Amino acid sequence: xxxxxxFIKGNEAIAQGALDAGCRCYFGYPITPxxxxxxxxxxxxxxxxxxxxxxESEVASANMLLGAxxxxxxxxxxxxxxxxSLMQEAISYMAGSELPGVIVNMNRGGPGLGDIGSSQxxxxxxxxxxxxxxYRTLVLAPASCQECYDLTFEAFDLAFKYRNPVLLLxxxxxxxxxxxxxxxxxxxxxxxxxADWKLTGRGERAPRILKSLFLDDGALAGQNLHLQQxxxxxxxxxxxxxxxxxxxxxxxVAFGSIGRIAKSTVRSLRAQGFKVGLFRPITLFPxxxxxxxxxxxxxKRFLTIEHNLGQMVDDVRLAVRGLTDSDFFGFLxxxxxxxxxxxxxxxxxxxxx
Amino acid sequence: MQExxxxxxxxxxxxxxxxxCPGCQHGVVHRIVAECLEEFGVVEKTIAVSAIGCSVFLYxxxxxxxxxxxxxxxxxxxxxxxRARKDAFVFAYQxxxxxxxxxxxxxxxxANRGERxxxxxxxxxxxxxxxxxxxxxxxxxxxxxxxxxxxxxxxxGGPMHMAEIIATLGGVAYCARTAVNTMKNMAxxxxxxxxxxxxxxxxxxxxxxxxxxxxxxxxxxxSVASNERIGKxxxxxxxxxxxxxxxxxxES
Amino acid sequence: MxxxxxxxxxxxxxxxxxxxxxxxxYAGMEHGLNVTYIPVYGPEMRGGxxxxxxxxxxxxxxxxxxxxxxxxxxxxxxxLDKFQPQLIDGGVLVVNSSLVDPAxxxxxxxxxxxxxxxxxxxSLGNTRMANMVALGAYVEATGVLPLSAVEDSLGxxxxxxxxxxxxxxxxxxxxxxxxxxxx
Numbered sequence: 001x002x003x004x005x006x007f008i009k010g011n012e013a014i015a016q017g018a019l020d021a022g023c024r025c026y027f028g029y030p031i032t033p034x035x036x037x038x039x040x041x042x043x044x045x046x047x048x049x050x051x052x053x054x055x056e057s058e059v060a061s062a063n064m065l066l067g068a069x070x071x072x073x074x075x076x077x078x079x080x081x082x083x084x085s086l087m088q089e090a091i092s093y094m095a096g097s098e099l100p101g102v103i104v105n106m107n108r109g110g111p112g113l114g115d116i117g118s119s120q121x122x123x124x125x126x127x128x129x130x131x132x133x134x135y136r137t138l139v140l141a142p143a144s145c146q147e148c149y150d151l152t153f154e155a156f157d158l159a160f161k162y163r164n165p166v167l168l169l170x171x172x173x174x175x176x177x178x179x180x181x182x183x184x185x186x187x188x189x190x191x192x193x194x195a196d197w198k199l200t201g202r203g204e205r206a207p208r209i210l211k212s213l214f215l216d217d218g219a220l221a222g223q224n225l226h227l228q229q230x231x232x233x234x235x236x237x238x239x240x241x242x243x244x245x246x247x248x249x250x251x252x253v254a255f256g257s258i259g260r261i262a263k264s265t266v267r268s269l270r271a272q273g274f275k276v277g278l279f280r281p282i283t284l285f286p287x288x289x290x291x292x293x294x295x296x297x298x299x300k301r302f303l304t305i306e307h308n309l310g311q312m313v314d315d316v317r318l319a320v321r322g323l324t325d326s327d328f329f330g331f332l333x334x335x336x337x338x339x340x341x342x343x344x345x346x347x348x349x350x351x352x353x
Numbered sequence: 354m355q356e357x358x359x360x361x362x363x364x365x366x367x368x369x370x371x372x373x374c375p376g377c378q379h380g381v382v383h384r385i386v387a388e389c390l391e392e393f394g395v396v397e398k399t400i401a402v403s404a405i406g407c408s409v410f411l412y413x414x415x416x417x418x419x420x421x422x423x424x425x426x427x428x429x430x431x432x433x434x435x436r437a438r439k440d441a442f443v444f445a446y447q448x449x450x451x452x453x454x455x456x457x458x459x460x461x462x463x464a465n466r467g468e469r470x471x472x473x474x475x476x477x478x479x480x481x482x483x484x485x486x487x488x489x490x491x492x493x494x495x496x497x498x499x500x501x502x503x504x505x506x507x508x509x510g511g512p513m514h515m516a517e518i519i520a521t522l523g524g525v526a527y528c529a530r531t532a533v534n535t536m537k538n539m540a541x542x543x544x545x546x547x548x549x550x551x552x553x554x555x556x557x558x559x560x561x562x563x564x565x566x567x568x569x570x571x572x573x574x575x576s577v578a579s580n581e582r583i584g585k586x587x588x589x590x591x592x593x594x595x596x597x598x599x600x601x602x603x604e605s
Numbered sequence: 606m607x608x609x610x611x612x613x614x615x616x617x618x619x620x621x622x623x624x625x626x627x628x629x630x631y632a633g634m635e636h637g638l639n640v641t642y643i644p645v646y647g648p649e650m651r652g653g654x655x656x657x658x659x660x661x662x663x664x665x666x667x668x669x670x671x672x673x674x675x676x677x678x679x680x681x682x683x684x685l686d687k688f689q690p691q692l693i694d695g696g697v698l699v700v701n702s703s704l705v706d707p708a709x710x711x712x713x714x715x716x717x718x719x720x721x722x723x724x725x726x727x728s729l730g731n732t733r734m735a736n737m738v739a740l741g742a743y744v745e746a747t748g749v750l751p752l753s754a755v756e757d758s759l760g761x762x763x764x765x766x767x768x769x770x771x772x773x774x775x776x777x778x779x780x781x782x783x784x785x786x787x788x
Contacts, residue, residue, distance in 0.1 A: 063423060064433035066420070067431060067433025067435075071434055093423050097420070179666075199419075199420060201397055201438075201440075201442070203398075207416045210421065260666075262667075264668040339668045339672070341672075
């Protein structure tokens, strides 16, 4: 083992990953189940020479993120479902103004106040834009504390690479659990990052304007085309975990915490001779369409399992359209899922052949 | 006879016609802001935050780095900018619908935290860009497209007095209300904006200047009559003055 | 044969079940294994029991949440009632016999390890170390880790201002281990 492992919660891994990635502005508002993040950063961020602001609302924290991002500084806000709803305005403006920032949603039960337990009910909101207008955010879905750390760390690079908001979609399970995490060495930041667009005060150059308002004839159409091309180019970032898919007849598709819980079920069924595998998208946008389609082309069948009433299953079906379909099992928020909960649905899907 | 230049456009102010209506006073306020930026020598390190409303095009006229904020969120965006770039000079420019209605939480909390930013608040008692709807500062009896019979105290509440409200908050170093209807008031406005900018430059706290201004189009008055309304109707409702000046309080 | 062990640790709030869960998981990590620790929180915490789940494995761990555990550390009666039915057949059931009558355990179905955790902790000078006694018994009964690995990790999970209590806690771990099979 190279670096020393630390034993931390997923929430803390996100905070640590942000610090190690050079995030120096954090804005947040308290909401369960992610309070470990602002609590940790309230002291760790100033200690690292950065800024911590407890905002008056998630509306404000997301707009503070917008302001810091406009300066080309690595900045983050974190929240959970109801708070992330309030952030959608700023996220849309950031997408329209092409500003890089990291937004973390530790998904809890909904709709409305829901509960403080785990849920994947915000999949649609996360991957289909979430706010108004025709935009996308990169969406990363960690299933372990190490991934909470790594994906947060990498989220900043992605945000700057594409000049786009990046959303980390975790949940209450991965946020509250503890695992060993191997931190990475903090890298020196590229001083040239954002050099051609960030606001610094105009100095001797022409003034820069970061905006999402395009009123001239055709200007907005041009901007939307440009954004669409950018979103398509994000396909290069597709990430997923494929477990025992090579000879599988049925592939379980699940993301985040549900992906790892389903992995236990898949292992157990494998041991009993069932030819099942697991496909876990790590990027939810871009969605690993081509990879799923290739598996469908090999004649495999699919069962999508989610901690909601069926959202990602739409994207699975779109990926395999014309070749096959996906069954669906929804484990309802309000309850904590265990591997046993997925046993019967997977067996049923295997039999459905 | 040799020509003598006695009145010059500040370099930071763009030499272009504005989109503002005849008789609108945004242009006057823009000019005063531009003069103050130059006089403090902060043009090169200024980051402006433009808000939603007629003044969203601030960046077409004041030639500094600018980020556009969502409606009402300019003080939060400016907070993010200033926290990210402490060496920058940061000001937000907001109208009354933006600041006193949808953005009430953001302005109150940025002021209360004492963010080292300056907010220029142009109060013309009406939503201008959207076509003259009732604003939180609309005066009792004033007719707008959404209170066509005139604002009614019992139904809509009274106009909000932002300068007085902001002055009560702990982080505020300077807070004043001025107007630009007379030469004297323009000079006073410039003094107030200079003082508000100075509080940021001297790291004293939050600076706020409310400026009473015309909206002839939505008031359905001539430019002259609009200007007269400032003195006759608005100033009696929104008294001019300095509501907080931490530096002076320290002296006394 | 790969190593895999999971355990639900349950008791009253204040009995230190979260602490020994953390300690076991931390020791597993320091021993070079993969571990997960997850506490219950929120609505599930109501009703007098606090509990956490720890998984230790030399392979990548799937679910951190376990419905049918291979082992239990039960510190009070409500926890026995709640979790014993979920324990797998032949699973290890460490019971704090100071507070739970071992006769309530289904000894024909599971492997009962009674340990008088409170009395043993009392005899060492502090009832509050009953959690350590129970964990010592658990580690001895399952062999999931060497006891020394757990002792060595005490300094990482006990708050700094209690660090003077580490030797006593190590003693409690050893006393629990020594009590296995003697009850």
